[in-house]
Every structure is written in structure tokens, then in C-alpha cells.
Amino acid sequence: MDYFLTEEQQAIQEIARQIAEEKVVPVREELDEKEQFPAEIMEICGQSDLFGLAIPEEYGGFGGGVLETSLAVEELSKACLGVSVSFAATGLGCYPILLFGSDEQKQKYLPVLASGEQLAAFGLTEADAGSDAGGIRTTATKDGDSYILNGTKQWITNGGEAGIYTIIAITDRRKGPRGASSFIVEKGTPGFSFGKKEKKMGIRASATRELVFEDCRIPAENRLGREGMGFMVAMRTLDISRPGIAAQGVGVAQGALDVAVNYARERKQFGQTIISFQAVQHMLADMAIKTEAARAVTYSVARYIDSGAKDFSKMSAISKVLGADVAMQVTTDAVQVLGGYGYMREYPVEKMMRDAKILQIYEGTNQIQRNVIGAGLIKEYAQKK
Amino acid sequence: MNIVVCIKQVPDTTKVKINPETNTLIREGVESIINPFDHYAIEEAVRLKEAHGGTVKVMTMGPPQAETALREAVSLGADEAYLVSDRAFAGSDTWSTAYTLAAAIRNLGDTDLILCGKQAIDGDTAQVGPSLADQLDIPFVAFVRKVRTITDTELVVERVFEEGYEVVQSPLPALITVVKEINEPRLPSLKGKMKAKKCEIVMVSRSELEVEDPYLGLDGSPTRVVKIFSPDLKRAGEKLEGEPQDIAEKLVRNLRDQKLI
Known part of the structure; x- marks a missing residue:
């Protein structure tokens, strides 16, 4: 079936297919068995420019979009969903910056994400906030030029493996759904740690962890968009x-x-x-x-x-x-x-x-x-x- | 640093079947690939360029369809691609191939280092690399497993043997052939692949080379292939069984009986 893909899109398919066949298929059983994160494969995806597919060229990406990303994800998924979700979760963590980041935030974070030097993760879900995202309890309290984060995010794909996290937290509980805001948090920030790695039924190569914030102070400039836009x-x-x-x-x-x-x-x-x-x-x-x-x-x-x-x-x-x-x-x-x-x-x-x-x-x-x-x-x- | 990598397009022998009646390879419908050993040569050249600067030119002699091998090499990091192709070159043996490639490389201007895979998986001769160095009158080191150091004027490499390795120092320009232990080739990048689709493949034909016709192609090749056949493997064997000590005793007795030891 011909889906009339451009030359670029076909090249993306070819590259992702080659990675899937040569690098993923031979190890997928072992990664699953040992519940081992595919760090080496993520590195190869980075060297092959796959992490930059949806990132604009001015930030070191390829300038494609959802279709380009989907083509790469599909090929990797033919071999292993655990690997493909580790790849795709970086895209998920990336989108808030891509869609709502200031130029400074984009300059700072997108190039390292496009190259695969850093992986990303997205933190919304909590123990009592799954389908009902309105139930989140993690708070971000303004304190001068900073926000102080407290709370625990659950089941976060790439938790511990990613360097850059986009987090949804409550800045003003009285405002209900309009009281949440979104923040970029870097791994290594004091007060930010990881819970245990979850044992899962499938996608066992992927890392799923809690993100734990205990008086974690981040600069106010790490807020994505305005307060209340979370x-x-x-x-x-x-x-x-x-x-x-x-x-x-x-x-x-x-x-x-x-x-x-x-x-x-x-x-x-x-x-x-x-x-x-x-x-x-x-x-x-x-x-x-x-x-x-x-x-x-x-x-x-x-x-x-x-x-x-x-x-x-x-x-x-x-x-x-x-x-x-x-x-x-x-x-x-x-x-x-x-x-x-x-x-x-x-x-x-x-x-x-x-x-x-x-x-x-x-x-x-x-x-x-x-x-x-x-x-x-x-x-x-x-x-x- | 000007680096030239000579590659060969070969049938993917892992997918080739043998015609049981004629004992020849069934090449129809078999995918063509870059000779696997040449991948290590391309990768090493690109790594040397990344570390020391310069350009990597990739060259192959073959039919027009060898262009796909050159484009793949560009997607893996080579900068320029040259396809030495002419009816006059058809049927060249290893000597004639080296003779023709040497003339094409002279046309490129100054070259510091030439890399080749240790051998091609179709002919398995391992001759073109060394023969090319001979034609160009430059030193060569075959079976290199590591480039230790390289400067503008000399390189130090490890040449692998069955028992170990030698450290060889050579002035530049030189030619090396590489073994698979030398590196782990990268996969193509998207940027490389897009560059490869657009890059110009420089065609090099008979008229551009300073060569003499009697040395070209099938007629210019000293090698004559008389017959190709699969060796008969139906040798009678004897299987020794029992405890290791008994087997060893039987083996020694057998060998002594046959006056082999």
C-alpha cells in the first residue's frame, strides 16, 4: 500500500526499520526478561537524528511533525513496544516545551532533546489522579523568583532515565481546573528524586517510576506558559x-x-x-x-x-x-x-x-x-x- | 586529511542460494549490499575525519547500479562519491581492477590515506587493496584492527595475526585494509540519508583516466577462470567415541598407524 510519503518520510521509515531489525529484534527478549532500559538503542536513535523529527530546524531538529514521529514509532513498535515507548515518551515530554515554551526555554532544552543527548518525560498522573486528572495534588508554591514543588507523580515513563521533565502541578487550588500550571524540572535538582521502578506486565524494557518532589525549588522561569494554563x-x-x-x-x-x-x-x-x-x-x-x-x-x-x-x-x-x-x-x-x-x-x-x-x-x-x-x-x- | 575509501558492491551472500545442478550462485533477485568489511573501512575513515578533519571520498568500480552502494556510504558519513564505470572495465580481475582504481585515485589529487575492507565476501581474494597500493607505489598494511595514532606524515596501526598482533609504523600516504574488530559501524542518520539522496555521484569513465587499453577489463586481466565448482565434501570420516582419555589414545594410535606422527 502506497501512502504517498515524501522522500524524507521514506528515509525516516528506512532508518527506524533498520534500527528495529538490527538493534532491537536481537535484544528485545533479553530486555523484556531483565526489565532493562534500552539505553544503547536510545543512543542510536539520537545519532540517527530520530529524536529531532518534530523539533524545528532552528532548534536542531528535522522540522517534521506528528506524521514523521508516527512513522518512526511504528517501525520501532514492530520490533518492541518497550523500546518504542521509551523513544516516544521523550516526544511526549518535549511537546509542552514545543507548544508552550518561550524562545529562551526552547533554546535551552530543544537542541539537547533533538540530539538525544537528554531524554524527556511527562509527569501528570498521580496515585489519585488517573483518568480524573483534576485530582492531582502535587503543588507548586511561588516563593520569590522560585516555585517550590511538593508531591509524587506516579507511573512516569522514562522516570529516572530522562534528564528533562515537564510536570503539571497545582499553583492555586481555589481555582479548580484553572489552578494548575506546567513546569520544566531538570534531573538532579535538589528535592527531586525517583521512587521504585515498577514491575509491569508488558513494555518491560521501559522505565516506569515515581517522581518524588520534596521542597524541590525550581526557578520561576521554568514555568511553561502562564499560571493556570497547566x-x-x-x-x-x-x-x-x-x-x-x-x-x-x-x-x-x-x-x-x-x-x-x-x-x-x-x-x-x-x-x-x-x-x-x-x-x-x-x-x-x-x-x-x-x-x-x-x-x-x-x-x-x-x-x-x-x-x-x-x-x-x-x-x-x-x-x-x-x-x-x-x-x-x-x-x-x-x-x-x-x-x-x-x-x-x-x-x-x-x-x-x-x-x-x-x-x-x-x-x-x-x-x-x-x-x-x-x-x-x-x-x-x-x-x- | 584526504581519505579515500574503496568499496565494492556484492550480492548479499547470506541470501544467495546455490543452484545444485550447476553449483553456481543464483544471483537473480538477490539484493546487492556494500561488502560488509568495507563498512568498517567507511566507519574508520569517517571517525578519522571527525577526529582530525578533512574529507572522505568513497570510490567503487562497477556497473551503474553500484551507485546505490556509494549513496549508502554517503549516508554513513562520506563526503564525496566516485563511480568508476565503463564498458571497457567490465570483467576486470583483481590486478586490472587495482590498475584502473589507481588511475582514478591519481586523478583525485593528494590523498593521505586509502582504506579498504580486508576482502570482499564474493571473490574473497583480499588482493585488490594490496595490489592498489602496489600500483600507486605506496606502503600498505593489511588486516588492521586498530589505528593507534595518525599525523600528517605517518600512522601507527595494529595488524592482526592468528597468534596476536604487530604494531606497524608507516609513512603517509599509505593504504590499509581493515578487519571487523576495528570498530562498530554506525547506522545511517536522517541527515546523512537526505544528503545521500541529493549528493552528486561523480562518474569516472575510460576517457578520463590515464590508462592503457591492453590492461583493462576482461582482456587486460591476467587471471583466467577455467571452472567454478563446489569442492566435494564426501570424505570418509571416522568418529572416535568413548571417554576423553580413550579417544585421545585411539587418535594417537591412528595417527601413528598412518605415520602422520
Whole structure:
């Protein structure tokens, strides 16, 4: 299928594919088994210019957008979601600076992120603030030229590994949702430490930790945008990053489909390859239908956002829901096609299935996405009258 | 520092199948790649450039489609690319290839260092590098596993042997062929890849070289390939079994019986 990608976009695919095939596939099982962060692969992604895809050229990036990022994420995800989320989470941590940073903040942080010298992370979720982001308790109290942060962020991807963190904290509790603000916090700032590394079902190569702030003093110039804009920063960041999750879904689904088809072509039962059985062919066909549909939506939404559109919350949520659900269905079916072998860790599909589950949960559960889509529908149809 | 890397485009032998009837390689539909050992030469050249400045020129002699190998080399950090290609060069053996490459390298002006992979994985001769140095009348060191130091006038390298390595000092200009222990080649970068798509491949044909026709191509090649065949591997073997001590005794007895020891 030709998606009419530009030469640059094809080059991005080729590079990410080569990294995935040569550097990720040979180690993914071990990274999963040992729950080891793929530091070396992140370094290679940096040397190959992949971290700068969505960063403007004036800040050392490539000047692309959501589609370029999605293409790279998709290729890495074919090999390992644990690796691709470590890559993509830097993009997530980067977006608040990209979207709301001052020129000084961009000058200071974007070049080191574009080169991969530093990884980034985004800190919104807390123990009592998951789907209901309004429940966050981490506070940022103004004190002269500084803010003092207190509180704990939970399940933060790249926690401990990233050098630069964008954090949402409450600056004025009385104002409710308008009382949150967004801040850049550097690793090594006194009062900023990391909790234990979480043990997860899948994406085990990625690092998921608590961020702990205890009277952590940061300069007031590290605030992103104005006071009170915190939730807007968070929502806009998630809106723009969601196609990346969709791309993860497309990638892992394609990876699982590839394994399943190749296996079915070789595995013999009843004297013939199992792909000659219509029951298996139809399963593979359904997997291919879903994967291709998710890819088409992901690319379309990414292009729509990159075109400068403003009203993309609903479409971004649609791509995320579809990509994540397709990933879960296709990886589960891939395990079924491989049968007993699929359930064994010797084959990659059981890991893909474990990994895929998170896509329906993080960056806004698929249920919350449906809320966003529902709200979008209500708004659109109200405007039509 | 002006560095030239000579590379070869070869069939991806990991994907080549052998025709069981003719015992020849089935090359149709097989992807062409940069000779794997040449990747180490490109990487080393780019590292030397990054450390000491200068330019890396990559050169290959081959058919027009070898352009893709040159573009890949540019994506990996080479600055300029030269494709030595002409019907007159077709069928060259290692001597004739070295003779032609030498003339093309002379045309580039001052060159401080030439790098080649230790051998190509298709012909496996390991001759073109040393032969090229001979044609250019410069010193060469084969099987280099490390460049220790390099200045404008000399380099010190480690040449690897089965038993160890030698430290060799050589004046420049010189040619070295490298082994895979020398480095770990990088993957292409996006900037490199975009540069490679746009960069000009300089075509070098017969008319631009100071060469004599009797030394070119198949007719100018002293090597004559009479026959290519897979060696017969059906030698009768004897498997010795038992405890290690028994096996050793049997082996020694056997060898003595055959008056081999």
C-alpha cells in the first residue's frame, strides 16, 4: 500500500526499520526478561537524528511533525513496544516545551532533546489522579523568583532515565481546573528524586517510576506558559501525542501479523501448511484488515494535525482508540495462530500481546478517549443547528 | 586529511542460494549490499575525519547500479562519491581492477590515506587493496584492527595475526585494509540519508583516466577462470567415541598407524 510519503518520510521509515531489525529484534527478549532500559538503542536513535523529527530546524531538529514521529514509532513498535515507548515518551515530554515554551526555554532544552543527548518525560498522573486528572495534588508554591514543588507523580515513563521533565502541578487550588500550571524540572535538582521502578506486565524494557518532589525549588522561569494554563498544556500535549500511541498499535499489530503469516506458511498439520486452511486465512485476513485500517486512520489524523488544524481532539482520540484496540485484537489472534508455540516465550507474539495491553490504558484509557469523542460529537452537532 | 575509501558492491551472500545442478550462485533477485568489511573501512575513515578533519571520498568500480552502494556510504558519513564505470572495465580481475582504481585515485589529487575492507565476501581474494597500493607505489598494511595514532606524515596501526598482533609504523600516504574488530559501524542518520539522496555521484569513465587499453577489463586481466565448482565434501570420516582419555589414545594410535606422527 502506497501512502504517498515524501522522500524524507521514506528515509525516516528506512532508518527506524533498520534500527528495529538490527538493534532491537536481537535484544528485545533479553530486555523484556531483565526489565532493562534500552539505553544503547536510545543512543542510536539520537545519532540517527530520530529524536529531532518534530523539533524545528532552528532548534536542531528535522522540522517534521506528528506524521514523521508516527512513522518512526511504528517501525520501532514492530520490533518492541518497550523500546518504542521509551523513544516516544521523550516526544511526549518535549511537546509542552514545543507548544508552550518561550524562545529562551526552547533554546535551552530543544537542541539537547533533538540530539538525544537528554531524554524527556511527562509527569501528570498521580496515585489519585488517573483518568480524573483534576485530582492531582502535587503543588507548586511561588516563593520569590522560585516555585517550590511538593508531591509524587506516579507511573512516569522514562522516570529516572530522562534528564528533562515537564510536570503539571497545582499553583492555586481555589481555582479548580484553572489552578494548575506546567513546569520544566531538570534531573538532579535538589528535592527531586525517583521512587521504585515498577514491575509491569508488558513494555518491560521501559522505565516506569515515581517522581518524588520534596521542597524541590525550581526557578520561576521554568514555568511553561502562564499560571493556570497547566491543564491546557496537558490536554493539548496529549491530543497531539495520541497518534503516536496509535502508531505504536499499528506497529505491534503489523509485527504480530508478520510473525503469524510467516509461521502459518511453514507450520504443517494434517499434511499441509496451516495457512492453506481457510479458518487460519480468515483470521490472518481480519488481522490485516484491522491493521491497515488503523494505519490509514493514524496517517490521516497525523497529516491533519500537521496541516495546522486546531480542532483535532476527537480525531486524535479516534486514532488512539482504534490503534490500541486493533493492537490488542491482532496480537491476541497472532498468539492463537501460533497455538502452543505462540504461548511460549521462545516466540515473540506472547510478548507483543502482553505489551499491547498498555495501549488501551495509557495516555488516556480507551474509555476516556470515547468520552473525548462523545464530547466532540455533541459539540459538532450542536454547531450544525 | 584526504581519505579515500574503496568499496565494492556484492550480492548479499547470506541470501544467495546455490543452484545444485550447476553449483553456481543464483544471483537473480538477490539484493546487492556494500561488502560488509568495507563498512568498517567507511566507519574508520569517517571517525578519522571527525577526529582530525578533512574529507572522505568513497570510490567503487562497477556497473551503474553500484551507485546505490556509494549513496549508502554517503549516508554513513562520506563526503564525496566516485563511480568508476565503463564498458571497457567490465570483467576486470583483481590486478586490472587495482590498475584502473589507481588511475582514478591519481586523478583525485593528494590523498593521505586509502582504506579498504580486508576482502570482499564474493571473490574473497583480499588482493585488490594490496595490489592498489602496489600500483600507486605506496606502503600498505593489511588486516588492521586498530589505528593507534595518525599525523600528517605517518600512522601507527595494529595488524592482526592468528597468534596476536604487530604494531606497524608507516609513512603517509599509505593504504590499509581493515578487519571487523576495528570498530562498530554506525547506522545511517536522517541527515546523512537526505544528503545521500541529493549528493552528486561523480562518474569516472575510460576517457578520463590515464590508462592503457591492453590492461583493462576482461582482456587486460591476467587471471583466467577455467571452472567454478563446489569442492566435494564426501570424505570418509571416522568418529572416535568413548571417554576423553580413550579417544585421545585411539587418535594417537591412528595417527601413528598412518605415520602422520
